[in-house]
Amino acid sequence: VALAVRQRGLAKRVIGVVRSPERVGRVEACGVVDEVTADAVAACGGADLVVVATPVDTIARWALEAAQHAAPDALVTDAGSTKAAIIAAVEAGWPSDGDGLAFVGAHPLAGDHRTGPEASQGDLFDGATTILTPTSATPPKALAAARALWEGMGSVVVEMTPDEHDRAVALTSHVPHVAASAVAAVTPEAVLGYTASGWADTTRVAAGSPSLWREILLANSRPVSEGLRRLSQELDAYAAALDRQDGVALETLLEEGRRIREARGRDALGS
C-alpha cells in the first residue's frame, strides 16, 4: 500500500510503522516509504490517512489507537481479509468527538505468499477488486475518500456489508486456502519427488503464514467451517463414484468443476 500510494502520488508523505526498532533500517533500505518508525503513536500524530495492515486480530485495536492521534477528520482504513468482527469492534470503541473522523473497512483482493518489505509491488492492486464494507455509521464523505484511495491505487471498488463480505471470501479465499494446505499435508514426504506443476499450483498458497491464517480463519469460523464441510461432501461424492466405478458420475463432477473454473477465467483479470 505504501509503495502504491507513493508511486501514484496519493499522499504527500508516507510514514511506515514497524513492529520493532530493529526493522527500521531494513524497511528504509527498500525505499517503500518516506520515513520509518517503530512509534505508532507518533506516526499517527495529525495524519490525514491511516492504513492498518496488521494481522486481522489486531486491526481493530490499532484502528482505535490511530483514531486517538490522527487528524480530527482523518480516514482510517485497513486491508484485512475478514470484516464483520473488525467493524463491530471498531464501531463499539470509536471516539464520538471526531470532526468526520471515520473508519471504512477495506479488503483488497490481491496478495502474494511472499512477505516482508522486499516483496512490495506498487502495482499489486492494479485491476484487482477491493471490497469496502461501509455501515449505517459510515459518513458518506469518508466512504468517498476510501473509494478514492483504493481506486487511486488502481483497484475496482465494490461495496457490501461486513457479513456479506465474510460469507463471500470464505468461499473464494479461506476455503481454498485450507484446501491447499490440506492437500499438501496429506502428501507423504516420500513421494514429494513425484509432484509436478499440478501439485505445485494446487498447494501454492499453503506457503502462507500459519499464524496470520489462524487468525483469519478464527475471525470467519462459521462461514469457513460450513464451506469446508460442503467441500468434504464433494470429495466424498468423488470417492463414492470411484468405489462404484461410476464414470458418468465422475465426469459430471469434473465437468462442474471445469465449468466454474472457466466461468471465472472469462470474467476476471489474471488466470
Place this chain on the structure above:
Amino acid sequence: VALAVRQRGLAKRVIGVVRSPERVGRVEACGVVDEVTADAVAACGGADLVVVATPVDTIARWALEAAQHAAPDALVTDAGSTKAAIIAAVEAGWPSDGDGLAFVGAHPLAGDHRTGPEASQGDLFDGATTILTPTSATPPKALAAARALWEGMGSVVVEMTPDEHDRAVALTSHVPHVAASAVAAVTPEAVLGYTASGWADTTRVAAGSPSLWREILLANSRPVSEGLRRLSQELDAYAAALDRQDGVALETLLEEGRRIREARGRDALGS
C-alpha cells in the same frame, strides 16, 4: 513428445497419428512432426519407436496394435498417468514372436492444462521426472532404450513398479486434481468476482479435460479414493477446530501444510 524428439534429433523421422483426417492439416501447420496421418497402422509400419500418447483407457489397445506393425525389435512406450492396468493389459496380449520387441511403461511428470498441437512445448520434459515401470518381463535392452529416449528429452528418469507408481501419483497428482475441481465446484458463481490469485492457483488444474481425467481416476480408483477420504478427514479436522475456536489446533494443521509445501519447494524444480 514429437516436438522434443525432433528438436533434440532423437529420431530420423517423426510421424504423427491423428484421430481423424480433418485434423491432418492443423497438425501439419504446427510443424511438430515430419509427417501427419490418420492411418495408425501405416504410421507404425516398420517403426523403431512408437510412443502411445492417447487417453489412458486406450493406451493398451494402441500399444498392442503398434506391436503388430512396428519393427521386430521396436520399443513401444507411452505417456499415461496410470500404469498398473495398462501394463497388465499390454503384457497379457503382447506378441511372443518379436525379436526384442518390448513395451516399457512411462509417465513423464510434466504437462499443461492446455491441449492440442498448438500448445506443444519442446522443452516440456526438460528437468522433469519421468517414471518408468519395467516388470520382470521387460528386456534390459528395451529398458535402456526407454531410459535413453526420456533422458534424451531432458527428463530425470526413475524406475518403480506399476503399483508403486499408481499409489504415488494418486497422492501427488490425482487427489490434487480432484481437490482443485471440488474447490471450483463448491464456489457459487455469484461470488466468482471476489476470487483472487489464491483461488486461481488452487483451482488451475480443474480446467483439464473431464473425459481424460474420468479415465485416469477410474484406472487408479482405489488409491485415489483412499487419498480423497484422507483429505476429507483433514478438512473435517479444520472444521472441528473452527467450531471450537481452537487456534492451537488450526495453527498446527496450517504448519503441517506449509512444512510439506516447503519441503517440496526446496528439492524440486519449478515452484
